[in-house]
Amino acid sequence: MDVRRLRHFVAVAETLHFGRAAERLHMTQPPLSQSIMALERELSSPLFTRTKRNVALTPFGRQWLEPVRSALANLDALPETARRIRHGQTGRLNLAFVSTADYSLLPRLVQRFRGRYPDVELALSEATSDIQIAALLEREIHAGILIPPTHAALPGQLAYLRLLSEPLVAAVPEHWIEDGRLTLTAGRLSPAAVVGSPLIVFPRHVAPSFHDLVTNYYLDCGGPATIAQHAIQMQTIISLVSAGMGIALVPESLRHLARTGTRYIPLESRPPRLETGIAWRHDDASPLLNNLRSILAESAPAAK
Numbered sequence: 001m002d003v004r005r006l007r008h009f010v011a012v013a014e015t016l017h018f019g020r021a022a023e024r025l026h027m028t029q030p031p032l033s034q035s036i037m038a039l040e041r042e043l044s045s046p047l048f049t050r051t052k053r054n055v056a057l058t059p060f061g062r063q064w065l066e067p068v069r070s071a072l073a074n075l076d077a078l079p080e081t082a083r084r085i086r087h088g089q090t091g092r093l094n095l096a097f098v099s100t101a102d103y104s105l106l107p108r109l110v111q112r113f114r115g116r117y118p119d120v121e122l123a124l125s126e127a128t129s130d131i132q133i134a135a136l137l138e139r140e141i142h143a144g145i146l147i148p149p150t151h152a153a154l155p156g157q158l159a160y161l162r163l164l165s166e167p168l169v170a171a172v173p174e175h176w177i178e179d180g181r182l183t184l185t186a187g188r189l190s191p192a193a194v195v196g197s198p199l200i201v202f203p204r205h206v207a208p209s210f211h212d213l214v215t216n217y218y219l220d221c222g223g224p225a226t227i228a229q230h231a232i233q234m235q236t237i238i239s240l241v242s243a244g245m246g247i248a249l250v251p252e253s254l255r256h257l258a259r260t261g262t263r264y265i266p267l268e269s270r271p272p273r274l275e276t277g278i279a280w281r282h283d284d285a286s287p288l289l290n291n292l293r294s295i296l297a298e299s300a301p302a303a304k
Contacts, residue, residue: 003075005039006068008032009047013065016055084119088287092121095292096132097145098207099234101276104253105145105163112295120288128206128232133158136281142289143280150209158279161296167271168214168249170194171241174263188268189247191221198228198246200237207232210274214249217272238262251276 011021012032022029040046047061057065084090093113097106106124113122127135132144136158145163154160170189176182182193195218204211218225228246231237235257237248242261251274255264278296280289 001042002039003072005035005042006072008035009039009061010065010068010072012036012048012055013057013061016057018055086287088120088289088291089117090119091288092123093143093286093288093292094123094125094141095143095145096125096127096135096141098129098132098147098276099126100147100210100251100254100274101145102126102234103256104166104251105276109145109295113292116295117291120291128202129209130206133279136279139281139284142284142286143278143292145276145278147207147209148275148277148279150212154279157281157283159282160277160279161293162275162277163296164276165273166252166276167273168217168267169252169255169271170265170267171238171248171250171254171262172197172265173241173244173247174261175244177263184265185268187266189265191269194218194221194247194249194267194269195223195225199225200229200231200240200246200248201225201227202232202237203230213272213274217249217267221269 008021008025011024012018015021015024018029018032018036022032025032036047043060043064045060046058047064049056049058081090110122110124113120125141127144129144129146129149132141132146133155135141136144137155148154148160148162172182172189177184182189182197184190184193199214199218201214202211215223215225217223229240231240234250234254237250238254238257238259240246241248242259244261249267249272250264252264278293280293
């Protein structure tokens with residue numbers, strides 16, 4: 001269907017006068033009349049009733065006017081929509097994150113991104129680092145907030161930016177302190193208390209970097225760790241601590257996860273630090289991803 005004929009129809013419908021409509025369209029009246037008649041033939045239905053004194057919309061023409069206006073408005077918006085897509089101001093950004101980021105980086109990042117790009121759909125999914133790396137390689141997500149591997153480099157297709165390094169603290173059952181099972185030294189948990197406490201931790205195959213960070217700290221304290229339970233969600237780990245199954249070494253930002261029956265205690269011996277960063281594909285030129293990276297670069301250190 002010829003878009004020009006649709007514009008001709010709207011002009012006549014709004015003026016109900018072929019002469020004034022022709023002036024608005026910067027054309028003469030005969031071609032305008034021919035255009036309307038061609039459109040009516042195409043539709044197999046009259047749009048106007050015409051007399052020597054007036055022009056009126058037919059019932060069909062009245063009903064068809066608003067859909068035509070809507071279609072033309074959408075056409076007119078296409079250049080602006082294209083500009084917004086080019087500048088990453090609309091679309092869908094797929095971002096994965098590890099559970100620990102939910103208590104540190106993620107809330108602030110989401111707030112800043114949505115504040116700056118309110119028309120972008122930010123699709124968030126929680127996933128462990130290994131799943132995120134696979135998803136990045138398969139182009140299922142644009143970026144992933146993850147814990148980088150310590151004993152192997154990220155795949156060569158991926159770029160990485162360090163975002164946060166924070167010490168681990170001990171999440172302990174509160175009643176263990178109250179009944180004397182755990183004794184604090186100047187408000188801190190001693191190496192002996194760490195080693196003497198059963199551990200709740202991520203399975204190694206799910207979070208090898210985090211698992212090794214924790215278990216190596218036990219060895220440094222005179223370990224090894226006695227693992228009481230594995231869990232793959234940080235909320236589950238804290239719930240198990242609250243239930244008295246053991247202690248957990250967690251990022252300091254987990255203090256934001258308040259749970260009845262759990263206390264967060266600093267470690268007396270030099271605590272290990274957990275690094276969190278963001279990874280993306282080198283060849284991903286998405287404007288949406290570039291905008292996310294720009295926001296992160298404003299406060300993050302230089303990329304590795």
